[in-house]
Amino acid sequence: LRYLGLISRHESKDAEASDYFVRALQLAPTEVLTYMALGETQLNAQQNVPAQDTLRTALALAPQNARLHLYMGIAEYRLRNFPEAAKHFDRATTLDANLQREANYYSGLTQAILGNLYAAADSFTDVANNSPTHPLGRSARNLRIAMEPETPEKRWTVSATTGLEFDTNPTVTPIVGNADPDGAASLSF
Secondary structure, eight states, rough: HHHHHHHHHTTTTTTHHHHHHHHHHOOOOOOOOHHHHHHHHHHHTTTTHHHHHHHHHHHHOOTTTTTHHHHHHHHHHTTHHHHHHHHHHHHHHHGGGGGGHHHHHHHHHHHHHHOOHHHHHHHHHHHHOOOOOSHHHHHHHHHHHHSSSSSSOOOOEEOOOSGGGGGOOOOOOOOOTTTTTTTTOOOOO
16 A cells, blocks of 8 residues: 555655555554655645654654654744754754755754854755755855855844745755755845
């Protein structure tokens, strides 16, 4: 049933995919990959509260799964629970080096919203340096540049208007939704 759900999701039939995943979980209620697939599908369908519940269950079964932490961070971010989102993005970064670009980028957005601008700048710098040609790397570079104060005394206030606010499909390599091809991004001061 999980494979039928994956096929349905690939065909952009999220409701059908969710039904398959739920039925599969009735047969195998501890199958972490099925919970993850259901959570991804719910995130794609903008069902953030159900995704949060699904991913919470999956994390209880597999607390060391980095991708689950990344997806839970996305759900928490969309629900504007920024402190929890930051924890999950940081945990994903710690657990899996292959997720560092996405997790660090989203951690940077979250830290900026929380007002932790030095942490945000560090995250953006890391993404920009390690992925200079990737759309997230270009966006991170532009966000980092936008964060540089004109004088050392300038007090930063920030509102990130890019990234997860517009990224609705975490199952593919995330690309900034309203960015131009050069990865333009905006922060307002």
